[in-house]
Amino acid sequence: MKSDYERALIAAQRYIAYAGRSEDEVRRRLQRSGFDLEVIENVLERLAQSAWTDDKRLAQDWVESRFRSRGYGRRRLTEELRRKGIASESIAEATGSISDSDEIERALSLVKSKWPELDIGDRHWQRQIMSFLQRRGYEWEIIEQVIGELVSNNTS
Numbered sequence: 001m002k003s004d005y006e007r008a009l010i011a012a013q014r015y016i017a018y019a020g021r022s023e024d025e026v027r028r029r030l031q032r033s034g035f036d037l038e039v040i041e042n043v044l045e046r047l048a049q050s051a052w053t054d055d056k057r058l059a060q061d062w063v064e065s066r067f068r069s070r071g072y073g074r075r076r077l078t079e080e081l082r083r084k085g086i087a088s089e090s091i092a093e094a095t096g097s098i099s100d101s102d103e104i105e106r107a108l109s110l111v112k113s114k115w116p117e118l119d120i121g122d123r124h125w126q127r128q129i130m131s132f133l134q135r136r137g138y139e140w141e142i143i144e145q146v147i148g149e150l151v152s153n154n155t156s
Contacts, residue, residue, distance in 0.1 A: 008035045008043045016052050020061065023053045024085020059086045059094035067098055071110045074098055076137020100142065107133055107146045120150040 002010075011033060012026050021029075023044055030040045047053045059081050066072045066080070074095045081091045111118070111129055118125055126147055133143045 004035060004039045005042055008033075008039050009046060011035075012043050012047060013052065016047070020058045021053070022055050022058055022084045022086050023048070026053060028085075055086050056090045056093065058084075059090045060097070063094040063097065067102075067106065071106050071136055073103055073107070073133070073137035073139065073142065075139055079137070100145075103138060103142050104145050104149070107136075107138055107142060108149060110136065111146065111150065118150070118154075120147070120154045 008030055012030060015021060015026060015029050026047065027040055027044060030043065031037075035043075044053065062081060062084075063077050066077055072080075077095055077098075078091055081094070082088075111132070114132065115125070115129075118129075120126065120129075129147060129150070130143055133146065134140075138146075
């Protein structure tokens with residue numbers, strides 16, 4: 001018969017194998033499964049030693065993936081990582097890899113792909129774009145620059 005430690009380790013490894021998880025997510029999952037705090041901490045220590053959990057790497061991979069594939073802005077990425085229990089320093093380091101120009105370029109690409117035949121002079125469309133980008137997690141400064149870029153390209 002397996003010990004609580006072995007069962008918790010197997011449960012944690014299965015949980016992590018499904019998708020990258022933060023240390024905090026693994027801790028909460030094991031707590032919900034009813035394992036003792038001491039067993040959980042021993043499992044987390046073992047996982048960290050064997051590189052099963054690495055919150056910095058997870059944050060960097062998360063930001064890179066979600067920014068490129070879904071076009072999320074730094075604000076939304078930061079909130080998602082906070083919910084995953086990632087430390088503020090790791091979040092700042094991961095989101096710091098995205099520059100303002102990267103965000104502007106990505107936001108412009110999103111808008112152009114969503115609305116290829118866009119009349120940016122229409123205030124209705126400007127509000128639509130602002131709302132869309134805000135939901136994606138872009139800061140107002142970035143949104144204003146995107147709108148400005150679209151307007152200047154439309155009048156040229």
